[in-house]
Amino acid sequence: MGYVYLSRRATFESTPNPIALALERLQKRGIKPLDLTQSNPTLAGFRYRDDAIRAAVSAPDVMIYRPSPEGAWQARQAIAEYYRERGCPVEPEAVLLVSGTSEGYAYLFKLLGDPGDVVLVPKPSYPLLEYLATLESLELRRYELVFCDRWQIDFDSLEYAIDDRTRAIVIINPNNPTGSYLKRVELVSLLELARARHLVLVVDEVFSDFPLELPPDAVTSVAGLDAGPIIVLSGLSKVAGLPQMKASWLVVGGPNDFRREITGRLAFIADTYLTVGTPVQAGLPVLLELRREFQAQARERLRHNLERLRALAATKSACRLLPVEGGWYAVLQLPPGIDEESWVLALLEEEHVLVHPGYFYDFAGAACIIVSLLCEPAEFEAGLERLGRHLPA
Ligand SMILES: Cc1ncc(COP(=O)(O)O)c(C=O)c1O
Structure with a gap:
């Protein structure tokens, strides 16, 4: 299309990858892979x-629109209470509602960087971050997580990636898909680095309620830390x-003056869009309470599926199941000699089973595949x- 100008930041590769093409071919043959x-x-x-869920979002007062940029007070209180129950000293004033974690990133990137500024994200990790940064005209730069018995932050690569335009370090705790939690010593070093280089730590904890092989030095949440x-x-x-x-939240921690400034600016950004619907804000205290039933089932399932995967890996001396500290995913390293896309395509075309290749998440080194431990056990x-x-074998 040559007759209008379109922004470069919303231009993305749209050709389907070989795995998507193979899936399409199976679909045309009427085959639904596992x-x-x-x-x-x-x-x-x-x-x-x-x-209970339907009732929670259908209370009579959802017919009245009383917009609040930070989100409804009862919703913020319920979120603060959720953190306090987990041992994190969060006040409702520090909580801001957004419609999704992705929107939370977008608000933070608007808040923290000017066009061309840099945010640092872990590699390997969650692929959407690239688009989230680009759409806010920020440059995304990666720091390495290295695996050596367990995953850890490579601080040399992190420090090397920081320059005058760096504004934030994104930490995913636990990371998707490596499942690795932040460790206490890493948190101390990150705080030092943030202080020395005037950076904000953006910590995505969407999976933190799902520990599996939790190490004793893991930090399960940094919400409410004032350090x-x-x-x-x-x-x-x-x-x-x-x-x-579509309800997520941001929790602003740190010294009082930082908290006040950041929540005020975030409220200004949120006021521009006011994206979180009244029904979900009204229902949030109940929906959050109902997490207990979901989490009990999910944890049971994650453990069960991880056990099964362990049993399989134990029969395959050429493969290695990496430890899963938490989260919903597992990483299986495959024998050398064949690249991971060929493995994934062969599994799809010959066995009709879909897994993700490591490169979707920016893995480097040994070929690996990623599976979701949240799948129904029979499948x-x-x-x-x-x-x-x-x-x-
Ligand atoms: C690490 C991580 N953060 C955020 C999200 C997105 O969450 P939301 O549905 O709240 O936008 C995902 C989705 O898979 C994720 O893996």
Whole structure:
């Protein structure tokens, strides 16, 4: 299309990758592969309290529009209470509602950087960050997580990535898909670095309620810490398994003056859009309370599926299942010699089972595949059987 100007920041590669093309071919043949990437909780066979959820978002007062840029006070109180129950000293004033964690990132990127400024994100990690930064005209630069018995931040690569235009370090705690939590010593070093280089720590904790092999030195949440400029992101999407409700939040930590300035500016940004619907704001205290039932089921499922995957990996000496400290995903390293896309395509075309290649998440080094531990157990086990058939012993 040559007759209008379109922004460069919204120009993305639109040719389907070979895995998407292979999926299309299977679909045309009427074949539905077993999906070991399923991580939509509403399509994964969990029991939800439908009546209570519907009632929560249908109270009579949802007919009145009383916009508040920070979000409804009762919703912010419920979120603060959720953190206090987890041992984090969060005040409702420090909480701001957004419609999704992705929107939370967008607000933070608007707040923290001017066009061309830099945010640092972990590698490997969640692929959407690239688009979120680009759409805000920021440059995304990666620092490495390295695996050596367990995942850790490579501080040399982090410091190397910082320059005068760097504004924030994004930490995903636990990371998607490595499942690795932030460790106490890492937090101390990050706070020092943030102080020395005037950076904000943006900590995405959407998966922090799902520990699996939790190390004793893991930091499960940094919400409410006043030791430095920290902004935490989370939301109902993962915490309560309710992505369709579109309600997430930011928690601003750090010294009082920082907190006041940041919440004021974020409220200004949020006031420009006012995206969070009244029904979900009104229902949030109940929806958040209902997380307990979802989380109990999800944790049980994650443990069960991880056990099954461990059992399979134990029969495959050429493969290695990396430890899963928490989250919804597992990483399986594959034997050398074949690249990961060829593995994924062969699994799809020959075994009709879908997994993600490591490169979707920017993995470097050994070929690996990523599976979702949130899959329904019957589908997960059937998929593992096919994986077992295909992978060498
Ligand atoms: C690490 C991480 N952060 C944020 C999100 C998006 O969350 P939301 O649905 O609240 O936008 C995801 C989604 O998978 C994620 O993996």
